[in-house]
Amino acid sequence: MLFIRSQGTVQMTVLGIDVGGTKIAAALFRPDGEILRREQAVLGGRGGAEVGALIRDVARRVLGAPAARSGPPRAIGAIVPGIYGSAKGRVWAPNIPGWEDYPLLEELRELAGADVAVAIDSDRAGYILGETWLGAARGATNAIFLAVGTGIGAGILVGGQVLRGARDIAGATGWLALDRPYRPGYREVGCFEYNASGPGIVRVARDYLVDTPSYAGPLRQGSEALTTAMVFEAADAGDPLATRVIDNAVAFWGMAVANYASLFDPEIVIFGGGVFGPAAKYLDRIREEALVWGQPISTPQVRLAVSTLGGDAGLLGAGQLALRAIDSQPAVRG
Numbered sequence: 001m002l003f004i005r006s007q008g009t010v011q012m013t014v015l016g017i018d019v020g021g022t023k024i025a026a027a028l029f030r031p032d033g034e035i036l037r038r039e040q041a042v043l044g045g046r047g048g049a050e051v052g053a054l055i056r057d058v059a060r061r062v063l064g065a066p067a068a069r070s071g072p073p074r075a076i077g078a079i080v081p082g083i084y085g086s087a088k089g090r091v092w093a094p095n096i097p098g099w100e101d102y103p104l105l106e107e108l109r110e111l112a113g114a115d116v117a118v119a120i121d122s123d124r125a126g127y128i129l130g131e132t133w134l135g136a137a138r139g140a141t142n143a144i145f146l147a148v149g150t151g152i153g154a155g156i157l158v159g160g161q162v163l164r165g166a167r168d169i170a171g172a173t174g175w176l177a178l179d180r181p182y183r184p185g186y187r188e189v190g191c192f193e194y195n196a197s198g199p200g201i202v203r204v205a206r207d208y209l210v211d212t213p214s215y216a217g218p219l220r221q222g223s224e225a226l227t228t229a230m231v232f233e234a235a236d237a238g239d240p241l242a243t244r245v246i247d248n249a250v251a252f253w254g255m256a257v258a259n260y261a262s263l264f265d266p267e268i269v270i271f272g273g274g275v276f277g278p279a280a281k282y283l284d285r286i287r288e289e290a291l292v293w294g295q296p297i298s299t300p301q302v303r304l305a306v307s308t309l310g311g312d313a314g315l316l317g318a319g320q321l322a323l324r325a326i327d328s329q330p331a332v333r334g
Contacts, residue, residue, distance in 0.1 A: 013071070014326070015062065016318030017055060017078040018126065021095035024051075028073065028320040033134045037062050038315075048098025052107050059111065075117035076108055077322030079126030079314050083168055091120070109119040121324035123147075124171045125162045126317030127307075128155030131270050132321040135313060136305040140267045144260050145313070146173070148253075149273035150199075154191040155317075158264060178255045196252035198275050205231050205245045215241050232278040232320045250282050254289020261302045262295040272307035280306045 011030060018025045020043075022237040025037035039061045041054055052069050054079075063073065082093035089105025096102075108118045128137070137143040145155040154173040156163040174193030185203070194200050205219055205226060215321045217239050221232055234242035257269050271283070283304050290299055307313055 011071075013073045014217045014319055014322035015059060015073040015076045015317055016320075016322055017059065017076065017133035018123070018292060018314040019051070019055065019078060019091075019093070019096075020123070020314070020320050021081045022056055024058050025075050026055075026062045027315055027319065029322070030060050033316065033319065041065065043060060043096070048102070051096055051099065052102070052104070052296065056107075056111055071111075073322070075322040075325040076112050077318040077320070077325060078104065078118075078120045078125045079318045079321065080104065080120065080122050084120045084122055085168055086120075086164070089120070100249055117322070117325035117328070119321045119328075121162065121164075121218075121321055122153075122155075122168070122171065123314050124153040125164070126314040126321065127269050127272060128153070128157045128219065128317070129324075130309055130313040130315070130317030131272075131307060132157055135309040135318055136307060137268045142264065142266045142298055144264065144266050144269045145307070146253075146256065146260075146269060146271050147273040148196065148271065148275040148279070152197050152273075154260075156260075156264060157266075167194040173256065176256060176259065178252055178259075192256060192276075194251060196249040196256075201228050201231050201245055201275070201300065203251055204225050204248055205242070208241055208244060212241060217241060228275065229278065246279075246282070249279070250285050251289055252285045253279075253282075255293050257286060257290035258292070258299055258303065261290065261299040265295075265298045266302055268303040268305060270305050270307050272310075272313060275301060276306050297328030 014029050016027050016029055016076055023040055023042050025040040028036040030036065039058050041058050043051060046054060080091045080093050081095055082091060084091050089103065091099055091102045091104045094194040105118060112118055124147055127147055128143060131145055132140050132143050141160040143157045147153045149308045152174040154171040156171050173296050174191030176192040179191050195204055209215065209220060209223055218234050219241055220228060231242050231245050235246040260266060260269055309316060
C-alpha cells in the first residue's frame with residue numbers, strides 16, 4: 001500500500017495521473033480542483049513494465065509527502081496516450097514500447113488497494129474532462145477538445161459523458177475523410193492528420209515544394225530541416241507558399257468543426273495541442289470555414305476557443321476522471 005495517514009482533519013482527495021509519450025505527471029487533488037502536490041518524471045526511453053514502475057514511483061512521491069493533511073485518496077484517475085480497452089483493462093499506446101496490450105488497470109488496482117476506485121481513459125478524454133471542469137469549456141455538457149500536435153485526436157463530451165464507442169476508439173478524428181481522391185499517405189495517419197497536424201503541415205509544405213519548382217523562398221532554403229514553426233513564421237512574413245500551406249490547414253480545421261457541429265451539436269469546440277500555439281490567431285478564419293460547410297442552425301452557435309489549461313489539461317482531466325469514478329462506485333469503470 002502506498003498511502004499515508006495524516007494528523008488532524010482528513011480531507012477527501014483523489015490522485016490524477018497523466019501518462020504521456022515522453023513524461024508522466026501526477027497530482028493530488030481536492031474535489032474543487034485545488035492541487036495539493038504534484039510530481040513528474042521523464043520516460044527517458046523506458047518501455048513496458050519499466051513505465052509501470054515509474055508510474056508507481058511518481059504516485060508514491062505525490063502521496064508520500066506531507067501534502068496538506070491528505071489521507072488516502074478515494075480514487076485514482078489515469079489517462080494514456082492511446083486507447084484504453086475497458087473490457088480487459090489494457091492499454092494500447094503506440095508511443096510507449098511494450099504497451100501494445102499493457103495491463104495498467106491491474107497494476108493500478110494492486111497499487112491502490114481494494115477500497116480505492118480506479119478509472120483509466122484516453123488522453124483525449126482527459127483533455128475534454130479537464131477543459132469542461134476548470135478550463136475554457138467550464139460547465140459545458142456537450143463539448144469537443146480538438147488536440148492538434150504530432151497527431152490529431154478529439155475528446156467528445158455528449159450529455160456530460162465522454163463518448164467512447166463500441167471499442168473505445170471514438171475520437172480518433174485524424175482519420176476524418178475530408179478530401180478526395182484518396183492518397184496512399186492517408187493509410188498510416190488518416191486524411192485529416194496527414195494535412196493538418198504538426199507533421200502534416202510540414203508534409204504539405206514539402207508536397208507544395210515538389211509541385212512548385214520555381215519557388216525559391218525560405219521554405220526551399222530550409223527544406224531539409226523544415227519544421228512546423230518555420231512554416232508559421234514564413235506565413236506570418238507573407239511568404240506565398242507558406243501561406244498556401246496554412247490556408248490548407250485552416251480549411252481542414254474548419255471542415256472538421258463543421259462536421260462536429262453537424263454530428264454532435266456541441267456548445268463549444270476547444271483547440272489545443274502544440275499547434276495551437278501559433279495557430280490560435282486563425283480561430284476566426286476557422287469559424288468562417290466551418291460556417292460554409294456546417295449545419296446552418298447548429299454551426300453558428302458553436303463557440304470556438306483555445307485551451308486555457310495548456311499542458312495541464314490532461315492532468316486535470318485525470319483528476320476529474322478520478323472524481324467521476326467515486327460517483328460510479330461500486331461499479332467502477334474497467
